[in-house]
Amino acid sequence: MNGRDVNIPECPEGNDNCCLAAELRRLRAERDRLLELVETDQLTGLYNYRHLIKSLDHEMERTRRTGLPVALAMIDLDFFKRVNDRYGHEAGNKALREVARICKHRIRRIDILCRYGGEEFALILPGTRLEMAVKTAERLRRELRSTPVNLEGRDVIITASFGVGVYRTRDTFSVEEFIRHVDRYLLLAKSRGRNRVCYRESRVDSLGTDLSREERKALLDDKGK
Template sequence: MNEKILVVDDSHFNVRILSDILEAENFTVFSANNGFPVLEMAHTLQPDVILLDIMMPGIDGFEVCKILKSEYEVRDIPVIMVTARTDGKDIKMALEIGAFDYIKKPFDEIEVIARIQSALRLKELQDRLKSLAMKDGLTGLYNHAVLVELLEKEVSKQRRSKGNLSFVMLDIDYFKKINDTYGHMAGDRILKDLSNILTASVRKGDIVGRYGGEEFSIVLPGAIRDDAYNLCERIRRSVDEHEFSIGDQNVKITISMGVFAHDFDDNSYETEIIQKADELLYRAKKNGRNRVEVM
């Protein structure tokens, strides 16, 4: 298996029992003895399932579950509440705040594994549906809606950390002519190949998406103006030098790019950032295409 399970219980004895049960089934187990580090561990480890004790000192399992379900990056991790109580009110509350299931103490090994496997099946389905909803069907890149949402999150992070961020808009020069000459299937092939070049060219942590049609966008967290320009120049040259295969023919294309370097003290919203990058892309088109314009 190798799925990751996070076990949270203030009893070392209970953690040991659950760890033994899970490790015997080849799960990778992480643990915490209180609720305070759980959110950070969930973000860092991205466990497949969290087993969360209800009764803990300081902050109980209900509060921890509420916090997890309020966080975008971890809210889809199935939480299974662990309780010694048989009171239906506790179970009802756990399910109402977003827990997937519950396990009662003392532990039954077969029940623990069965409930974990049920949670894993749910997560697999959720991950598949989430991926389909987030990705562009043709290129496999982030779609327009998700791209804008991720840009918004990166801008918020940038303001908190007083860091840098650059945003890129690019499109294929004379793409309509390619479709008219070679057909839309050939155009789709070029869009896919260009997507591969973009994803292979950016840094880890950069965000590439299909903005729409032949337009693409790149979010470059931490990138200052010169770094963003240099990266985009490398991408532009890579595309200019690449031969795109369409059947038994090789086709050359070029791209134009607009790069807006956003300062953390600039109060522009994501829509304004996109508009500024789009204006720079238009300038690149006006100034002869196959070029990068930056601000």
């Protein structure tokens, strides 16, 4: 919404208070529009990293206040570099938009889907326990696997790997630590062959706890295993 769309009644002549209120409404509408732009990924129309951090911080605070858990799913598209290399970056952008559309239509209205960066996405699931979060991730994984994306006249299957974690009142993570915690499960899904969901019961210890930046890049690299 922009300032021109706001229905501002005309002020009676000489009524300065009315005119001031109308101007304040216009400024608030413009502020809200700018905030929305700042927190929106322009390619996919999803929320961006900035909004992810703000929303996750808010939901974690809600967990500490109410005791209701919040789940986070980290999502990475498998072998996406091959899509860009074979069909071009415009087709790759189309694929990202389609993935965003598919996922957005398979989640609840209260869920918050963000583009984390590149071909990575993050999904915040407020008030959600681990079992339901894993079911949601599995549903999205199956939906992506069974929905071809038409690129340059060809139907292309795009799969994704998921890491899922839950923040509870007993946890002491910061926002960034929680993301890194869930990211370990995503890396485990990548290391186990991709196109799967990994979470706490997936024996993440087998992956190790001190991955270097280079090791993480190797696991996410499309030229990896």
